[in-house]
Structure formats: structure tokens, C-alpha cells
Amino acid sequence: MTDTVLDPVFEMGIPLVDHLSRQEIFDRYRQTIGDAARTHWQIIYLKSHDKQSKDISEVTGYSVNVIRKIIIRYNELGPDGFIEDNATPDQVKSDYLRKSNELDTARVAQQEMLSATIPEHPELNIDAFLKTATELSGDYYDFFLSNDGVLTLAIGDATGHGTTAGMMVAATKALFQGSANDCDLIGLIRTMSKTIKSVNLPSTFMHLTLARYDAGVLRLVGAGMPPLLMYRDTTQTVEDIVLKGMPLGSYTEYPYEKVEVPFAPGDTVFFMSDGLLDLLSPCGERLQLERVRQFFTEAANQSPSEIIAHIRKGGIAWRAERPLKDDVTLLVLQRKAVS
Numbered sequence: 001m002t003d004t005v006l007d008p009v010f011e012m013g014i015p016l017v018d019h020l021s022r023q024e025i026f027d028r029y030r031q032t033i034g035d036a037a038r039t040h041w042q043i044i045y046l047k048s049h050d051k052q053s054k055d056i057s058e059v060t061g062y063s064v065n066v067i068r069k070i071i072i073r074y075n076e077l078g079p080d081g082f083i084e085d086n087a088t089p090d091q092v093k094s095d096y097l098r099k100s101n102e103l104d105t106a107r108v109a110q111q112e113m114l115s116a117t118i119p120e121h122p123e124l125n126i127d128a129f130l131k132t133a134t135e136l137s138g139d140y141y142d143f144f145l146s147n148d149g150v151l152t153l154a155i156g157d158a159t160g161h162g163t164t165a166g167m168m169v170a171a172t173k174a175l176f177q178g179s180a181n182d183c184d185l186i187g188l189i190r191t192m193s194k195t196i197k198s199v200n201l202p203s204t205f206m207h208l209t210l211a212r213y214d215a216g217v218l219r220l221v222g223a224g225m226p227p228l229l230m231y232r233d234t235t236q237t238v239e240d241i242v243l244k245g246m247p248l249g250s251y252t253e254y255p256y257e258k259v260e261v262p263f264a265p266g267d268t269v270f271f272m273s274d275g276l277l278d279l280l281s282p283c284g285e286r287l288q289l290e291r292v293r294q295f296f297t298e299a300a301n302q303s304p305s306e307i308i309a310h311i312r313k314g315g316i317a318w319r320a321e322r323p324l325k326d327d328v329t330l331l332v333l334q335r336k337a338v339s
Contacts, residue, residue, distance in 0.1 A: 014068065017075040022048045026321070028079065038323075040083045043070050059282060059322070119145040124213060127304035128331040129312065131324060138165030139273050139327035140172055144180035149214075152180045152188075155331050156208040157225065157273040159247070164204050171199055172206050172248070185210050185221040189248070189256050193223070196249035205247035209271060213333070218263040221256050223247050226274050229293055231300035233266025233337070238297045240289075241269075268334040270296050270307065275326035279319045287318050304332035 020028070025048050029041035039060050046056045053064045053071075060067070074082040118126050128141050138158040145151050154176050158168040175192045183191060189210055196206055207224035220228070222243020230239050241261065246254045263269070272292065279287040292311065299310035308330050315328070 014071055014075075016044070016047050016071065019074070019079050025079075030323075037083050040070055040074075042323075043067055044074050044079075047071055116142045119143050119151065121145065121149070121151055121213075123149075123336055124151065125304050125334040125336055126332070127308055128329070129308050130327065130329045132327050133275070133324035134162060134327075137169060137327055138162075139275065139329040140169045141271075141329055141331050142173055142176050144177065146181050151213045152185075153211050153331070153333070154180075154208060155225065155271045155273065155329060156206050157275070157327070157329070159203070159205050159207070164201055168196070168201055168204050168206050168249075171196060171201075172208065184258075185212055185219055186256055186258055189221050189223060189245075190252075190254075193248040193250075193254065194252045197252055199249075201249070205249045207247045207274075209243060211269075211271070211333070213263060216263055216335075218261050218269065218333075220259045220261070221245065223256065226272055226277055227289065229270040229296050230261065231268040231270075231296070233264065233268075233301070236301070238293060238300060240293075263335050265335050266301075266337045268300050268304070268307070268332060270300075270311075271329075271331040271333070273327060273329040275324065275328035276311070276315060276330065278326055279315050279328070280322070280325065281318055282320050282322065287315065291318070304334050307332050 022045075025041070025045050029038065029045045032038045032041050039062065042060055043056055043062065046059060053067045056062070056067050057064050062070075070082065076082075116128070118128060126143075130137065130139055130141060132139070138160065140154070140156040140158070142154045143151065144153075154172070156169070156172055158165040158172075172192065175195055176188075179188055179191055182188075189208065192206075192208070205224075209223070209225040209228070210221045212219045220241065220243055223245040224247040225243065228241040228243070230241055231237070232239065241259065243257075243259060245256050276292060277286065277288055281287075291314070295311045295314040296307065299307045302310070311330060
């Protein structure tokens with residue numbers, strides 16, 4: 001049976017009943033668990049923005065007729081009754097709720113375990129942001145400030161999602177906190193890689209960047225993460241810093257290289273996970289490095305929190321508030337300007 005395409009004039013005759021505000025619809029959409037129910041709320045959210053059914057169909061993959069029926073059912077039954085799940089057996093519902101509760105418990109435990117307090121440093125301004133796409137994070141950032149004022153930081157991205165990626169992140173944090181003060185960066189990343197490989201998590205690796213600031217110099221080692229963006233205050237220009245290296249757990253004797261760059265007052269460096277670069281527009285186009293570089297350049301002379309807010313704003317506009325497909329982590333390190 002072919003799908004009937006509704007013309008715009010006919011569609012205007014199916015307005016959305018004002019059961020909830022647009023923000024309330026968006027909140028329901030973000031909080032709903034389950035693919036089908038979440039897509040139902042996505043349809044209502046897009047309709048609240050006066051999108052036509054053919055446009056909603058391109059975003060959700062649902063047919064125009066099904067979308068029209070969902071909108072009509074929402075209008076008639078309201079926000080608490082328009083999603084049909086009567087065909088789902090009670091045992092399946094019970095198992096789903098149990099697993100959802102277990103994942104929620106794991107998510108809270110992981111957040112508490114991975115929480116990283118942003119340190120105060122007399123020469124640096126620092127801020128970070130992490131947004132997960134699923135219950136358990138595969139992204140990670142962390143700090144270690146030694147007694148003599150040397151700051152070491154890590155930002156990482158485990159392959160995959162879910163429980164295995166969450167286990168990889170937990171192992172990485174334990175290794176970093178246990179060794180960050182004892183080794184140079186090359187020794188640290190090799191130790192971490194060997195230990196992670198011995199854990200033998202199936203088909204799971206850790207992409208990681210390590211950075212250490214000491215007396216005006218930034219030392220960097222990379223293991224498969226996106227380039228860093230460095231803003232130079234004296235020239236007001238942005239340059240890419242590419243750190244080549246295989247992800248942790250892949251090779252035990254990989255020849256990692258350390259890069260040293262001067263970090264002058266007013267300079268700013270931006271770290272990111274590839275979830276930012278991979279944000280998709282409604283038509284499926286990736287955000288990519290060129291656009292991220294533009295966002296960073298526009299705000300690079302501002303504070304770290306303002307830089308992150310500006311880049312987040314650009315990313316949200318690019319994906320048109322659609323759900324994340326991958327975790328996104330942003331971290332900004334800035335040398336304080338001389339008074």
C-alpha cells in the first residue's frame with residue numbers, strides 16, 4: 001500500500017491541541033525511555049514547531065499516515081494516553097522496567113564515581129562539559145594537581161556505548177588517578193595502555209589525550225583523539241595541534257610521541273571528543289572540524305565557560321535539538337592574562 005502524501009493545505013487542518021506548552025513537550029520527549037515512545041514524543045515536538053508531516057517523516061522514518069494518526073490520537077487522548085503499548089506482554093514490560101531501573105542505578109553510580117572537581121590554579125582558568133547520549137558515559141575527563149602546582153589532565157572517549165564502554169571509562173579513571181603523579185606522559189600513557197589491554201574488554205579501546213601544564217609549557221600526548229585547537233593571544237589566531245597515536249588497549253609497545261608547546265598568558269586550548277564533530281544536522285551532515293574551529297575562533301578570547309557555552313549553542317543549533325547519537329565532551333584550558 002502506497003503512502004498518501006498530505007498537501008500543506010490539508011495539513012493545516014490538523015492543528016496540535018494545546019495540551020502542553022512547547023517546553024513541556026520537549027521535556028517529555030527528552031525524559032521518555034523506549035524507542036517507540038520517544039519517537040512519538042519527537043513527532044509531537046516537531047509538530048509543535050509547525051513542521052509538516054512529510055518533513056517529520058524524513059526525520060523520524062515514520063510514514064506520513066502514521067504520523068497523522070499519532071497527532072490525531074494525541075489531540076483526542078492527551079499526553080498521557082496517546083502512546084499505544086497494549087500489545088506489549090506484561091512480562092516484557094516488567095523486564096524492561098527492571099533493566100531500566102538497573103541502568104538508572106548504574107548511571108547515578110558512574111556519575112558519582114567519575115565526577116571530577118575542576119581544580120583552582122593560580123595561572124589557569126579551566127572549565128569542562130560532558131553530555132551523555134545513553135545511560136552510561138563512554139566519555140571521560142579528569143584532573144590531577146600535584147603539590148608543586150603541576151596540572152595533569154585527561155580527556156577520553158571509549159569505543160562503543162553502554163556497559164562495556166562504562167567499564168572502560170572506570171578503568172581509565174582508576175589508572176589515571178593512580179599514576180598521574182608518578183610518570184612522565186609517555187610512561188603514563190604506556191602504563192595505562194598495557195593495563196587496559198590486559199583487562200581484555202572485547203573490542204573496546206580508549207581514545208585519550210593527556211596534557212600537563214608546568215611553568216608556561218604545555219606537554220601533550222595523544223591516543224586517537226580529535227585535534228586540539230590552540231588560540232594564540234599575541235596573534236589572535238587559532239592553530240590545530242594533531243596528536244598521532246593508537247587508542248589505549250590496542251598495542252602495548254606503540255611509540256607514542258610527546259609534543260611541547262609554549263602556553264603564554266592569554267593563550268587558550270580547546271579539547272573535544274569526536275561526539276562534537278559527529279553531530280548531525282537534520283539532513284544528516286556532520287558538524288566537522290572546520291565549523292567547530294569557527295565556533296571556537298568566535299569566542300576564543302572569552303572565558304572558558306563562555307567559550308563552552310558558545311560552542312554548545314552552535315552545536316545545538318546544528319543538530320536542531322535532535323537527540324545525541326554520541327557522548328560530547330568539551331574542555332577549555334586558558335592561561336590567565338597578566339594583570
